Structures are given as C-alpha cells and as structure tokens.
Amino acid sequence: MLNASPTIQILNVANALDQEHIKLLESAQSHVLQHKPGDMIVSTGDQFDAAYLVRSGWLARQRDNYAGKRQIVNIFMPGDVFGAHLNFVRWALFDIVAITPSEIAVVNREDLKRLCDNNPELASAMDWNTVRTLNIVSEHNVNLSIRSVKKRLLHLLLEFWHRLRMVGGADDEGFHIPLTQLQLGELCGVSIVSVNRALKDLRREGLIRLDGRRVEFSNIDQIKALVSFNPHLFDSFKPINDISSNERERSLFANSEVSR
Amino acid sequence: MLNASPTIQILNVANALDQEHIKLLESAQSHVLQHKPGDMIVSTGDQFDAAYLVRSGWLARQRDNYAGKRQIVNIFMPGDVFGAHLNFVRWALFDIVAITPSEIAVVNREDLKRLCDNNPELASAMDWNTVRTLNIVSEHNVNLSIRSVKKRLLHLLLEFWHRLRMVGGADDEGFHIPLTQLQLGELCGVSIVSVNRALKDLRREGLIRLDGRRVEFSNIDQIKALVSFNPHLFDSFKPINDISSNERERSLFANSEVSR
DNA sequence: CGTGATGTTGATTATAATCAAGGTCTGTGG
DNA sequence: CCACAGACCTTGATTATAATCAACATCACG
Numbered sequence: 305m306l307n308a309s310p311t312i313q314i315l316n317v318a319n320a321l322d323q324e325h326i327k328l329l330e331s332a333q334s335h336v337l338q339h340k341p342g343d344m345i346v347s348t349g350d351q352f353d354a355a356y357l358v359r360s361g362w363l364a365r366q367r368d369n370y371a372g373k374r375q376i377v378n379i380f381m382p383g384d385v386f387g388a389h390l391n392f393v394r395w396a397l398f399d400i401v402a403i404t405p406s407e408i409a410v411v412n413r414e415d416l417k418r419l420c421d422n423n424p425e426l427a428s429a430m431d432w433n434t435v436r437t438l439n440i441v442s443e444h445n446v447n448l449s450i451r452s453v454k455k456r457l458l459h460l461l462l463e464f465w466h467r468l469r470m471v472g473g474a475d476d477e478g479f480h481i482p483l484t485q486l487q488l489g490e491l492c493g494v495s496i497v498s499v500n501r502a503l504k505d506l507r508r509e510g511l512i513r514l515d516g517r518r519v520e521f522s523n524i525d526q527i528k529a530l531v532s533f534n535p536h537l538f539d540s541f542k543p544i545n546d547i548s549s550n551e552r553e554r555s556l557f558a559n560s561e562v563s564r
Numbered sequence: 565m566l567n568a569s570p571t572i573q574i575l576n577v578a579n580a581l582d583q584e585h586i587k588l589l590e591s592a593q594s595h596v597l598q599h600k601p602g603d604m605i606v607s608t609g610d611q612f613d614a615a616y617l618v619r620s621g622w623l624a625r626q627r628d629n630y631a632g633k634r635q636i637v638n639i640f641m642p643g644d645v646f647g648a649h650l651n652f653v654r655w656a657l658f659d660i661v662a663i664t665p666s667e668i669a670v671v672n673r674e675d676l677k678r679l680c681d682n683n684p685e686l687a688s689a690m691d692w693n694t695v696r697t698l699n700i701v702s703e704h705n706v707n708l709s710i711r712s713v714k715k716r717l718l719h720l721l722l723e724f725w726h727r728l729r730m731v732g733g734a735d736d737e738g739f740h741i742p743l744t745q746l747q748l749g750e751l752c753g754v755s756i757v758s759v760n761r762a763l764k765d766l767r768r769e770g771l772i773r774l775d776g777r778r779v780e781f782s783n784i785d786q787i788k789a790l791v792s793f794n795p796h797l798f799d800s801f802k803p804i805n806d807i808s809s810n811e812r813e814r815s816l817f818a819n820s821e822v823s824r
Numbered sequence: 825c826g827t828g829a830t831g832t833t834g835a836t837t838a839t840a841a842t843c844a845a846g847g848t849c850t851g852t853g854g
Numbered sequence: 855c856c857a858c859a860g861a862c863c864t865t866g867a868t869t870a871t872a873a874t875c876a877a878c879a880t881c882a883c884g
Contacts (some may be wrong), residue, residue, distance in 0.1 A: 347641030349795075361639035365702075369792070373710040377702045381778055389695055393802040397699050397794055414802070428651035431691060435649060438698040439657055441705060442625075442637045448708040449753030484862065498834080500864060532629070534608075534842055536655040544673070549780040713872080744830065755873055760832060831880070838871085838873070848863070 317357070317385055319470045320541035322427040328426065329357065332419050333409040339402040345348040346387070346400040355388035355430075361406025362482055365398045366490070374552040376490045378441050379403075379464070383471040385433045390417040404482045425543060432541045439537060448493045451531065453502040461512065461519055466538040478513070478520030558564050569732035577617070577645055579730045580689040580801035588686065589617065592679050593669040599662040606647070606660040608785040614670050615690075621666025622742055625658045626750070636750045638701050639663075639724070643731040645693045650677045664742045685803060690803045700796060708753045711791065713762040719791040721772065721779055726798040733803070738780030 321329070336359070339345060345356070345363065363380040377398060380386055386400065390413055420427035440463065447456045464481060468474035483491075489499045506512045511527060513520040521527055581589070596619070599605060599813040601643035605616070605623065623640040637658060640646055646660065652671055680687035700723065707716045724741060743751075749759045766772045771787060781787055 349796075358708060366763070367710070369710050371710075375706050375709045377705045389691070391804055392692045392695075392803060393799070394695065395796040395799070397797060398702065424651070431649070431694070432652045433651075434653065434691070434698065438694065438701060441698060441701050442658065445637045445701060445705055445708065446627045446635045448705065449635045450627070450629050450631075485864095486862080496863085497842080497865085498840060501840095504864085534657055536609075537657060539653070539655070540649045542653040543815050662881060745832095746830080756831085757833085757874080761872095764832085825884105827883090828873105829881085829883105830866105832878080834876090836873100836875075839871085841868100841870070843868075844866090846864085850859100850861085854858100854872085 316381055317429050317433060317541075319383070320432055321426070325423065325426050325429070327420055328423060329361045329411070330409075332415045333357070334412050335410055337406075337408040339406045339408065339411060341402055341404055343402045343406075344399055345402060345406075345408060346396045346398075348396055348399055350396045352387040352389050352394045352396060352413075354412050355390075355416050356386050356400075356412065357409040358382050358384045359407040359409055360384075361408075362403040363406060363408075364401050364403050364487070364490075366401060368400055370549065374490045376487065378437065378444060379491070380469060381464075381471070382473060383536075384437075385430065386437075388416065388430045388433065390420060390430075391521075403487065406474065428543060429541055433490065436538075443537060444491070453492065453494050453498050454506055455531045456494070456508065457488065457499065457502055458527055459533065460488070460491060461521075462527065462531065462533055465521070470538065470540065478518060480517055481519050482517060577643055577689050577693060577801075579643070580692055581686070585683065585686050588683060590629070590669075592671045592675045593671055594672050594675065597666075597668040597670060599600070599666045599668065601662055601664055603662045603666075604659055605662060605666075605668060605777050606656045606658075608656055608659055610656045612647040612649050612654045612656060612673075614672050615650075615676050616646050616660075617669040617671065618646075619667040619668070619669055621668075622663040623666060623668075624661050624663050624747070624750075626661060627658055634750045635753065636747065638697065638704060639751070641724075641727060641731070642733060644697075645690065646697075647691065648676065648690045650680060650690075663747065675702045688803060689801055696698055696798075703794075703797060704751070713752065713758050714766055715753050715761065715791050716754070717748065717762055717766065718771065718787055719793065720748070720751060721781075722787065722791065722793055723797075725779075725781070730798065730800065738778060741777055741779050 317329070334354075337345065337356075339361070344365070346352075346549050348367075358380050360382055364376045365378050365380065365386070366374055366376045368374050380400070387394075416430075420430060443459070451459065461481070465474050465479055468479050475480065485499045485503070488494045489496045492499065494502075501513075503514065507514055508555055512522065512531075527533075577589070594614075597605065597616075599621070606612075608627075618640050618680070620642055624636045625638050625640065625646070626634055626636045628634045640660070645810060647654075676690075703719070703723070707719055711719065721741070723738055725734050728739050728765045731738065746756045749756045752759065754762075763772075763774065767774055770782050771790075773782065787793075
C-alpha cells in the first residue's frame, strides 16, 4: 500500500492554508497510502503515531457493533486531516475505512511537530481542523435526534456540498456523492428503506434532483431555512489577526427551525 | 454575574495538568462567573473571545429547535474547558446553559495565548481537551443511533462516572447526578417516558441502583461489557514523552458489543 | 397549604424497522 | 454477444418501538 509517488498534489487542509504553508506540509509527507473501497486505514485500538492528510477520496469514521449495526460518525474528504495529535497519546476509538479509492499522505508525528513548532499558523490550522470536526460531529448529533429523516438527509447533503466547494469538489448546482443509500442510512441513523423513501419524497417535492450519483439542489435558500443551516458551520480558517473590528460583532444568526 | 473572588480553587483540566501548570492557569483568570440553573453562558452566534474553565457545576451544550425539541450534545463538568480557540475565529454553534449552580473562570484569549506560547504542555493540554470533547460527542453519536434506550443510559452514566472520578466528583460505587429524566432524554434522543421506563427496567434487572439523585452501579464489569465501553475513552492526558515503549504497542481492545 | 417541577404509569397513536419480493445496473466469463 | 452474479435501488405489507396523550403521585419550597 505504500507508494512513493513524487507527484504531490495541492493539499489545503480545507482551505486553511496559503501556498507557503501548503508547500511546507507537502515537504513533510513521508509517503502516500493508496486504498480501495472497504480498506481499513485505522482500526479501533490503533495508536495514532502519524497524521493523515486526505488527498483524494472519501473515508468513513465509523463504529460497528456485534449486532451488525454500523454508525458512520463523520466523513473525511479531500483536504481533511486526522490523527494529528502531536503532543499526547491517543488510541483510535473508531475505525477509519475507505469509501472510495483514496490517496492519503502520511506525516510522521515528529516531523509534523517540528513543522508546527516552527510555524504557528500551521499549528493553528491543525487546531482549527479538530474544532471543525467537533462541530461537524456535534451537528450530526442534532441530526440524529431532533430532525426528521428528510431533514437529516437535507442537512447532510448541504454539509457535503459546502465542504466540497471549499476544496473545489462541487459546483454551484450540486456535486457527485459516492455514498450508497445504506451508507446514508448509517450516517443518519435510519434504515436503507427509510432513506429510499425520504429521498423519493424530497425528489417529489422538488427540493433535490438525483441523477445517478449526482445531487442537485433546486432552491438552496429554501433548504437552508428548512433545516436552519448555520452559515458559520463551515467558515474558512480565519487567523485571529485577520479579523477587522466590524466582523467581530456578535453574529445575529437566528437559531430557529422552520417546521413543515 | 461578575465576581472577583480571590479564593481560587484547584483547576485541573480533567487531570491533565500538574500543580505548576495549574498555578499558571489560575493566575491568568480574569474573573469568575457565577451562574444559576437555566442561565445561558454562551448563545448560538456569540463569538468566542475567551476561554471558559469550569470550576464547579454542570453545563449543557445544546440546540433548541422551533418545534420545542432540544438536543443536549454534551455536558461540561468541573475541570472541563470550552472556547479555547486561541488562534482562529469561532462563532458558537450551540448554546451553553447552566444545569446546576456553576462557577466558571474566564481567561482572556490574549492572556491564555501568551501562556500557551510560553508553556507548550499547557497548549498540549488544551488540544487534548478538544480531542477529548470530540471523542465524547462521537460516542454520543453512536449512542443515539445504534444502542437501545437502556444501553444509551448505561453508557451515559458510565461516562459521567468516569469523568467525575478524574476530578474527584465520584466514589467507587457511584455518584450524584444533577439531571432530570427530561434532560437524560435530551441527551439520549428519547422521550422522558422512555427514560423513565428504561431506568425502571435497569433497576429491576439489578444493573443500577437509584436513590433520589444518587446513582450506583451493581456490577461495573458487566455493564461495561454490555455497552462495550472502551477503556481508552477517558484516558488521562499523557504527554507523548512520558510513554514507555511497552505502552506504545497496539492496543488489543476488542470492539464488540454484547447483545442482550 | 398550595404551586410548580419532577417522576410514574397505562392507553393510544405515529413512526420507522423489518420482511419480502422484484427491478435495475454493471462487470465478468463463456 | 449474451448469460449470469452481485451490488444497489425500489416498493408493499407487517411488525416493533417509542412518541404522545392523559392522569395521577411525589417532592421541595415559599
């Protein structure tokens, strides 16, 4: 699985870094893993001894139980980083599995630590990546408990669309989604049958269009209002010094959910 | 709500820090908030401009929707830190509300940043705190989707017990839980009626004892096996240099869930 | 002593899981 | 080129589960 590919592609930690820092990160990569769908990259119980930078592909961070049920806690996609715990010990609490063919760059902990020590903005971007993942998982938590099946799917699709746009993986109308309905169900905590029926309803109501694995939104604003999508959920990385005073005012985002 | 209390108690960021670093943190506190149950400490949309150190009390990080439903994403308890995003901008995506009377120390971002810049271990402990919260929320995610109501409650009670023990808030047999059954339901994604019946079953089966707000476990090992509790979930903070080589072997924790 | 929050229980209803069957699509080998 | 297998999608019928509704009990507190 080890591939000493010399052709290093753009790697932007989901838009957090400028070209200079990207070059630094790229120079620190020790090797690139090539995985096919179903491959397990990290198993529960493994110790994180390196950071993983997703360069292409979708991965699932998931838990299987004895009864054959599975929960996908979150998705990693190009630009995401996981395992970047430089200064303390961590054993994986979840499996990380390739959903699509994937390329993952590996940076040894010591190398990344040295880089972060000398480049505070890189360290900040790693922190930001962790907080971002926390917010995504927290939002999934809300999805799983207080949203209807249709709204769960809508919010999830909005999440994917926003994240992909940040890394050039989606256009204005929609994106390619490499998940099966079973996997959507494992993300939303519902059965494949419920996913199928909810998607049918959403199509019938004209909210989304589905053509094979292509997803398109008919009216983004309407959908955002429906699921009370928080525009700050996927804010880009903004180093604290870049903020002008007027941006620092209290945001007036209203946390209300439109009932249907 | 501002109280310039000069009597600073032990603050240990859930066991992460030694006395020297605790003293540093305490010296950086600008003031202490005193809150009563129901008070909102942070509202969705607020910008995090300071770090909050919980010195006493339980807080809920939660989302309300228009339909009157609420999801408590996670609980903050003594020793926990939130809002410690030193180097980038973050708007709160959830409300943070006091469940019990609470004391929360506030450290200005600039002050904490200076402290972390000069004390790498303090910065590491802050990172660790974020990763720990991520893992707790991820586990709640699993709870909400693939565990039965009884197992959700058992896992949640185990979580509280482990976390409280790390900060001296629980004994070997059990602990005081300041949550109503409604709040347990808002954590587990089920109605108050379901919580009531599940707790009744757990008591009848002899797995837990409940006397008012006192929770006791009858057979911890049995309960841990039932919910496949991962012993690494609440590992203490271990700086990477402290690890001996034999501890760095791959953990053999088996990720299986006992069915009932 | 009364009021409001919380806990408890039975009856009914809503929702989604499960079961079952068939359809579509794609890649493979004869 | 066609037959077949396997993965995935779709739909109707039935069953399991938890939500909701309703009523009452208990407790703390002013």
